[in-house]
Amino acid sequence: MPEQLLFAMEVTLNGLMAGVLYALVALGFVLIFKASGIFNFAQGMLVVFAAMTLVGVQTGQIPFAHLINTIFGTKIHHFGWTVPTIIAIIVAGAAMVLVAWIIEKYILQHLIGQPDIILFMATIGMWYFMHGFAPLMWGSEVMKLDVGLAQGINETIDTTTYGWFGYGFFIDNLDIVAAIVAALLVTALVLFSQYTKQGRALRAVADDHSAALSVGISLRFIWVLVWSIAGFVALVAGIMWGSKSGVQISLAEVALKALPVLMLGGFTSIPGAIIGGLIIGVGEQLFEFAIGPLVGGATQAWFAYVLALVFLIFRPQGLFGEKIIERV
């Protein structure tokens, strides 16, 4: 087999794995958008915040240490203990529920009935707020996240492919774990929304707010619930991304790529988010592999956005979105 083709196959596989991560972030967007019609620009920041909180709790960091030190002249930084991973994850999860509750109570409640675009801009404000709040709470250094996930090259795939093609594929174990976790997460979400009472309520709200209200579903509860789930999904995404490249605020900008993923997949479709994520993951890797060297490289910075833009011109509702019908 020609070498170029083998490289391309490897790139494609790695692209698929990267796509899974995009899809994980996108999933949080879709959940919120379906349930509340809010386009949550801050989802990427939730990912960062969740991951930072996890590391902070795990390593026993004192929140706002830097600020406290500055005001009181103290020199505190750590509690001096470490927290077992599983407990740290639970605490971080609880923190995300708290964030969801705060967002619902202090922001969304007051913006009910405003045009979508105002809500959208409010989430940009949230993005900015957390951009300052997260490092203020946990410091601005890159944090190392380690929850004991397998990392490094997968030897089995390497040797197997070497045996087949005479060339070993480099696939990171972490990517494989991420793919499995993502699959489990999606399955769990689907089961939850199909077979539980809350899940049904959630789908009802997604369909029609007023109708859901009229049959006695508490909109507030559903919104807190869905933002909590989105926060939990963000935590999972944060663990995956963080394990790979450390946790820092700039991760939020990478997570913005979930937006073109959604535009491609359609804002209301969970399968859309996943397939969109995979298309973009593979697309940008292959593009960089094939065209990148000719134009100076680093095309990942814009490829996803331009692809989504071009795609939208021809199909404004995305791959799986519901068709937009205009009426007078």
Place this chain on the structure above:
Amino acid sequence: MTTDMNADSYVTEDGRTIGPVVMDLKNITLRFGGVVAIKDISFNIREGEIRAIIGPNGAGKSSMLNVISGFYKPQEGEVWFRGSKRPQMKPYQVAQQGLARTFQNIALFEGMTVLDNIMTGRLNKMNANLFQQAIWKGKAEKEELENREACEKVIDFLEIQHIRKTPVGRLPYGLKKRVELARALAAEPSLLLLDEPMAGMNVEEKEDMSRFILDMNDEFGTTIALIEHDMGVVMDLSDRVVVMDYGKKIGDGTPDEVRNNQDVIDAYLGVSHD
């Protein structure tokens, strides 16, 4: 002049002149996917008349109006305007031909003042380019002032002087309806389409609105096609009435003819449809 309604032009009982056909709809069929909203309907609108379209809910009246104003494109049939067949057109091109309309659910620009809303009705009368408008002094200002004067006439006519500079969002429903009418009227349309101009109004407001419609027709000679549910109003105002039911035309004629039409009576009083 004759009073024979089939002639090219004739004089009505109250002395208004009805001219030749302005808008002629021929065999219009409109489908949404599998649903047939309008089925093979033909009727015309003559210059200077008040033409009503009535029918039970879901009969396809608003769809008909949307076909006339170019928002929906019928799958079959032809629209003839002033003696020539209208090609495929965008809604704004239809407006440029001299059609103006109001909407069933008020479609005003909520962020603008009443005056600005009415001025938008004049947009086809103003043609200063972007550069001239950026400079303002000269053509743009002159045009603005001339058209302001035209709008003030409409404002006087509809008696809304006191709310001229109020943002539309703050107005009550009845006044909004009136402002919307003012915007359409400011365009000096050759055909004015009114989609339920009296929906949701109390008796007093309905009387006002009826007066405005009659005066418009009388003073400016505006041709009007309207959809309305209030039978009393329709029968009093209109010269001719089209009755629709389930997307089909079941009656067409003077109010008296329509009133005595058996199909129409059935549609309104309810007779099983098999």
Place this chain on the structure above:
Amino acid sequence: MFYREAGDFKTSYRDDNQTFPIRLDRAGYWIALFVAFCVIPFFVNDYWVNSIFAPFFIYAIAALGLNILTGYAGQVSLGTGGFMAVGAYACYKLMVAFPDVSIVFHVLIAGGITAAVGVAFGLPSLRIKGFYLAVATLAAQFFLVWLFNKVAWFYNYSASGQINAPERSVLGVVVTGPNTEAWAKYMICLVFLVVLAWVARNLTRGMTGRKWMGIRDMDIAAEIIGVNPLMAKMSAFAVSSFFVGVAGALFFAVYLGAAEAGESFGITKSFLVLFMIIIGGLGSIFGSFAGAAFMVLMPVILKNLLVGTLGWPTEIAAELEFIIVGGLIVIFLILEPHGLAQLWRLTKEKLRLWPFPH
């Protein structure tokens, strides 16, 4: 109690249409202009120009531009930073290629080029709306910044990848390069701002502005009453991008003197200008000024207070700035979606009735 229209009779539609219908406002406007042109230039020093006046004037131009697109025409854009970069790089290429032509023309042509690029990226707005469009404009942001970083032609193959403004003068006064005097910097920005604000006012009060607002408030109805959506949206993108391009050109040539696309015109810049118009007031000329002033002054004050007076690390000041700005955005959207401009209007309305409010 002198602040009212009573007694100030308007006898023509021209008078009725004027920008400041109240006599005291008119006086205030002329006084402000007089002070800005004839008093301040004699007193400004480098610190005031570099940390307050120049960024304020330039951001006000950018905010006017974005407000035309977002506040008046209702098309949210997150590509402002990218479009500013187009203005900056176009201006740079022109300055280097045609050293004999006045920089005023370079800046204007750079605005024109940005307008063309803006229209190209605005075309999708015909098919996609609302936040879909906002995300689509991110494509412009990321693509343009990448382009200026990667294609060496744009920065004339300089080793640092930066562009540096050569020295140019207007009417014999140096306005770009390291030898520019404070007042010259101040004046050139002020002149551009005043002229462009006047243009923005003219466009938004006339039929073009009404078409834009029609598209914003109810696009389908606007089309049915005769607004050509293609022309309305494209003119909004063109005019808006022109303003933003001019702002970018001035930002690079006059204010920074040197720029690098990713650093100077990144996505943070897009947010910054968007926040200016949200806080200042969507769909308001005054709001663009107020928002720009606020967003320029706030960090300066915060930094002076926390870092200068209290001796806190700049890092914390920067983080608090994010928190305050983000928080304010949310608060403004909740309490006063029309921003500072609306607060100002309400104050004026109260003042008009003062001291007898009933």
